[in-house]
Amino acid sequence: MRILLVGAGGVGDAIAKIAARRTFFEAIIVSDYDVSRAERTIAWIKGKHGDEIASRFSAVAIDASDPDAVAAVARENGATHVMNAVEPKFVPTIFAGALAAGADYLDMAMSLSEPHPTDPYAKTGVKLGDDQFAQRGDWETAGRLALVGMGVEPGLSDVFARYAADKLFSSIDELGTRDGANLVVRDSDGAEIFAPSFSIWTTIEECLNPPVIFEKDVGWFTTEPFSEPEIFEFPEGIGPVECVNVEHEEVLLMPRWIDAKRVTFKYGLGEEFIGILRTLHQLGLDSTTPVTVRSANGPVEVAPRDVVAAALPDPATIGPRMTGKTCAGVWVTGRGQDGEPREVYLYHVSDNEWTMREYESQCVVWQTALNPVIALELLATGVWSGLGVLGPEAFDAEPYLELMARAESEGGYGQRWGLSDRL
The missing domain is CATH 3.30.360.10 (Dihydrodipicolinate Reductase; domain 2)
Known part of the structure; x- marks a missing residue:
């Protein structure tokens, strides 16, 4: 698995830091409009984990507003997966760029909504994610997966x-x-x-x-x-x-x-x-x-x-x-x-x-960034698989939560989750 991480802001930076402790991927290409931010993330990983771990990461510049630019960076770096970690206003261009490059896609926030033109507080207009779900046939035909809404909420x-x-x-x-x-x-x-x-x-x-x-x-x-x-x-x-x-x-x-x-x-x-x-x-x-x-x-x-x-x-x-x-x-x-x-x-x-x-x-x-890394690992190991445009609900939750809670010393993420009975 070769991951093009688009965005090295707070969440993108945390995704790279969390992934640095894992072995399921071959490479992560950290990209940002300001390449120095991507370089800063990789420098932190090098300082924390050493040269060998950091060698799996590289930094490149990207224009997330241009689908052709996204596709070009993905192709040039042999990306199998595009991980969108920037503002949701860039979803349409990164979504299109990933499909054009023949890569699978993940995001943590979906395409934006538009209120109903005459009755916005009673009726929906364009709903969150409508634009992405309208393209699910294209993703299915291409044999590719777009896993949408895979942060913490949603995710x-x-x-x-x-x-x-x-x-x-x-x-x-x-x-x-x-x-x-x-x-x-x-x-x-x-x-x-x-x-x-x-x-x-x-x-x-x-x-x-x-x-x-x-x-x-x-x-x-x-x-x-x-x-x-x-x-x-x-x-x-x-x-x-x-x-x-x-x-x-x-x-x-x-x-x-x-x-x-x-x-x-x-x-x-x-x-x-x-x-x-x-x-x-x-x-x-x-x-x-x-x-x-x-x-x-x-x-x-x-x-x-x-x-x-x-x-x-x-x-x-x-x-x-x-x-x-x-x-x-x-x-x-x-x-x-x-x-x-x-x-x-x-x-x-x-x-x-x-x-x-x-x-x-x-x-x-950090909590937002944790979840797409877990999802990428389940996709890399074949525990999760699918085609088209799918949300997290389309997959078996049990292996996800088991991997999340299992101790790091035993190959998990060491993140306990809770269940509180309220009756």
Whole structure:
């Protein structure tokens, strides 16, 4: 397996660092528009693991906005798999480039949505991933696999949902992804500051778009942003967090392969974060449409959202100033395999202190990066296989979770996952 890793930002950097401890691949080509970022990642691997391990990694420049450029880099480096680790706005070009190069493809966020033109808070328009699923016939004809939504959420959450459907429940009322954390970022003086732990570009996209809900008797429909607040109790010391509806891929993926009456995604944002997002929207600073800004060098075209992203700390750099844990998981209700009512929360917790100590990666990006590496290993060993455009739910969850939890000394990843009975 030869992997073209597109993007050496926070998540791409962590993917390479996690993979450096594994032996399932021949080579990883770390690519970025700024090749120095890819080189920095490889230098870290060399310093941590030595020349022999680092020799399996190489750095190249890439233009992720150009499908021909992506295809050319993939071909030149003999890539069998293209791992997309950049903003979701680049999904269409990397997706097309991988197919043109005859490579399999993985991503952690899917092609973007477009709200319904006249009734955005009741009806769906173009849904997340619609553009990719529309091309599944092309991938099947080419004999290639596109594994989409294979991060933590979506990704591990979908694996948990598959496991619950196969091993824990005879019927499912709701699959509810619930994400919460007790993370705090402080400045050099120790004061708490606003510094999102993940890409603000992506966060704005998913939080301000109309959230999508699935109900079996209705199908997919939308609601107002930040609707249906609820207090959810997160494990391992995180505690109660208010969660609200947010647009996310799980709601679009899970119903395609799993029989459930209702599918939701709720995110623990907090009042301050919601207030900031609403203000950005009111000021038009969430827009991706370029506006003209007059400068000393003349007029410049710039998208307001890109300005917001540039003004905030890079999520990849805030780890040393962050404390706490983040939790990703799926709350499942329905009937257990004995026919009795059952309610469980399947989850994984990532501790920033540990991820910084082991990988110098903050816990949110590290937790996201872990899952595509596990998936790539299962594909490399033939445990997972498939053709077309598939989500994580299309595969057997048990070997994934077993490999994830098995100790590193025994060939696994050493990442314990939890199952909390809530009834």
